[in-house]
Amino acid sequence: MTDPRLTRLAQGLPASVPFVGPERLERMRGAPFVARLGANESGFGPSPRVAEAIRAAADEAWMYPDPDMHALRNAIAAHNEVAPENVMIGEGIDGLLGNLVRLLVAPGDSVVTSVGAYPTFNYHVTGFGGVLHTVPYTGNFEDPERLVAKARETGAKLIYLANPDNPMGSHHSAHMMRNLVTNVPAGCLLIVDEAYIELAPQGTALAVAPDDARVIRMRTFSKGYGLAGLRVGYALGARDLIAAFDRVRNHFGVGRVAQAAALAALGDQDWLAQINARVADSRDRLAAIALENGLVPLASATNFVAIDCGADGTFARAVLDVLATRGIFVRMPGVAPLDRCIRVTCGPDNQIDAFAKALPDALAAARRHA
């Protein structure tokens, strides 16, 4: 039953959540997964310096975190060659998206995204009463021209685009992204979710003036840096917009251990380079495994590969379900036509081996039931 004291807006919200965690699936199946390849985490782990930093920070866990996040904010600013005032750190990109939507989207305001793009962004938009308008992907790509056209048509406050894209793994060039920025309608803000940017080809990152008010870029320590468990993301944007987060954010939201770990991760760019090499190898292995099984791996600029299973969403879902029964956790896009794919995260060889071993049977079983 819904509590009758909820606001009208809250009464109308679905009780559903953006993602079911693999831990719940493990509880349902009564056993842990053999391979955890569904959440685009970094199975290669963070830099050894991070573990050191976490262990050192354990002794400071009794102290509230610095709400200014001064050391980490300055380090992120220096790393990205912007001023600290262009940086806001939050509880993952998820937390930052929530606050950004809250700041810009009043009930009834329009927001534009692609069909099948990031569910948690949609969750926040709906959660604050925004009206989602969607455009389809063009092939395996989010389509900047369609997004802009829809934003003009609907007078949107926000456009969301991930580059590289999740769940398809595709990416646009920095040049194409620059064109997109140029075309953002007045009064609208473009969110470029660069969660996977550290794993993308050099030059993919959007290059704009730090105080360009047309765009806000989102980054995370959850993917390349391997710190999904600590919840640290950041936004890069114009200082007036960045300053506005202070009006609504949970100031102590990013913990002390998390800040220390992220600082250590940022400081070990050599580790990130090694991760990039390992992710590239793993992508190649996943592509080969797909091809060996008669499936089509999509080109990826991320730490996952979307594998086109060659039929519809029902078939891909069946493959996914059989994989789960074999202890392989992978996810898939939620809507057609993207849901012809399953999305497999890169990882250590033993994890990929387990996937390779289970896939032929999963395909056979899915075909029997098709």
Place this chain on the structure above:
Amino acid sequence: MTDPRLTRLAQGLPASVPFVGPERLERMRGAPFVARLGANESGFGPSPRVAEAIRAAADEAWMYPDPDMHALRNAIAAHNEVAPENVMIGEGIDGLLGNLVRLLVAPGDSVVTSVGAYPTFNYHVTGFGGVLHTVPYTGNFEDPERLVAKARETGAKLIYLANPDNPMGSHHSAHMMRNLVTNVPAGCLLIVDEAYIELAPQGTALAVAPDDARVIRMRTFSKGYGLAGLRVGYALGARDLIAAFDRVRNHFGVGRVAQAAALAALGDQDWLAQINARVADSRDRLAAIALENGLVPLASATNFVAIDCGADGTFARAVLDVLATRGIFVRMPGVAPLDRCIRVTCGPDNQIDAFAKALPDALAAARRHA
């Protein structure tokens, strides 16, 4: 400049934040504090088991946290003898209060609290467009009758009361709190912030049926359990209300290391008993120091002592400022008449020694400038 794309509500919000962190004060003074006694943290630290748990969880930092927080939620439920469905865990009480206000308070809705009570709660109410109505403390106590009367008068959606109280350290008996619950107007929810409950006399905790919809209780691992740096709090309430948090919360907001640490902390009740003994000793010391200096220590059911400096807020502020120049971080209530006090956190002897040493000079200096 305010970004013109912000919602009307966000445009009108003050840019101020509820608390300035001690780290910023340290940066301003150019040196670390000698004694960190201002944020009601536990300078005694968490259980040694917590440090172990953090170190163990460091190796799992690459994995997203369980968004269901299954193990911790079940442990909290068992500890409080309620069902898991009566428990919601969040990014500290601060994070939970934000989501609760979001769920219940639409722009223009009335909310009742006491003048000088928790600033972060007020921040959230204002942040969602709620209208704050306040009643004064009666002496050093939040006044249940006044709160209820104001709630009836204004048709409030929420009443906020902390028991034990922050910043005064006073507490109400469970009996008095039961009466308060009985008087909550229909359509209104009573928030009982029990952040300090683990440090209060036995029997202070509100005893209500787990599904009593009139009240929600807030707890934290930041105070008695000594985990302020990890951001874990929880709410106990009726299951329909608790379930509503899933509609708006940041599902991955409580990190993996934080969940593991909180679970370890909850599991070491012996440590908590030791902390209670140490806090009691420290309270006695702070009271004695106050008396030695001709000041009046208020009775406290928490890990801090409010010390009445015997004059107005300007005087107490001067004492606080001189203490800060001597490297002693303490805080004080923000508004009259509570601001005749400074609020000093319990802590290890060397920290209290430093406060004892600095206080006479601080009082003398403040008197010279009075």
